[in-house]
Amino acid sequence: MYQEERLIGVIQFLKENRRISIDQMCEMFNISRDTARRDLVKLEERKAIVRTRGGAILPTSHNAIKDYTNRLKTVSFEKQQIGSKAASLIQTGDKIILDTSTTVQACANRMRPMDITVITNSIHQAEILSNVEDVSIQLLGGYLQKEHQFLYGSSVIERLKSYHVDKAFIGVVGISEQGLSIGHEEDGMVKRNMMQQAEQVIVLADHTKLGITEFFSFASLNDVDIIITDLLPNEDFQKQLEKFNVELIVTEEEESDLWT
Missing domain, CATH: 1.10.10.10 (Winged helix-like DNA-binding domain superfamily/Winged helix DNA-binding domain)
Known part of the structure; x- marks a missing residue:
């Protein structure tokens, strides 16, 4: 050869x-x-x-992380499916945390009027939910990250420590056997503390995020209860999830079941 x-x-x-x-x-x-x-x-x-x-x-793929406005224009059908499934897990009376990611925003867009409390550091999530009846919103105050439109800093983290919620919905840039990762450290620190305040951690990640490790790791797979994605990951990754008792929800499989 x-x-x-x-x-x-x-x-x-x-x-x-x-x-x-x-x-x-x-x-x-x-x-x-x-x-x-x-x-x-x-x-x-x-x-x-x-x-x-x-x-x-293989060398790490450093795809440029687009600013929030550009990312909003590219919310895919897959993310919408993931967001819809995530919204279906929210029940009346829940107290939840939403982070700043566009996939989590797809969840906010699908939330129906109900008596729930939402805590977020995202200006966009708060704006979307301000038009949904019966949803109470707690916007975490801090420094404004202008490019990506989220609030961060010690004041956000200290405020988070005062809350105890039922569910936290978290988006990632990468999720692998090394855990959950993001491109910005300040965003990752907030996400880490959001997860710590929740009874149940639900990660929303389309298939392009699976097997990827980005700049800043903020949690391990052991910190996750549910992952919602659009395509079934490879067998090795599934075994990693089983090892840490992470429930996997695949929207493509659920859609297929409707037609069988």
């Missing part, structure tokens, strides 16, 4: 398994450890991988 063929094989393996070891390469391609190392050096020179001790991983 030519080197270029092996390099293509390595990248394909990494896309499916996230990491590869030199021993795995030797077994896959029937090559020596020295040849495997030379292949990894070649891929590293092309910036296609990041070499680790004994193997390689």
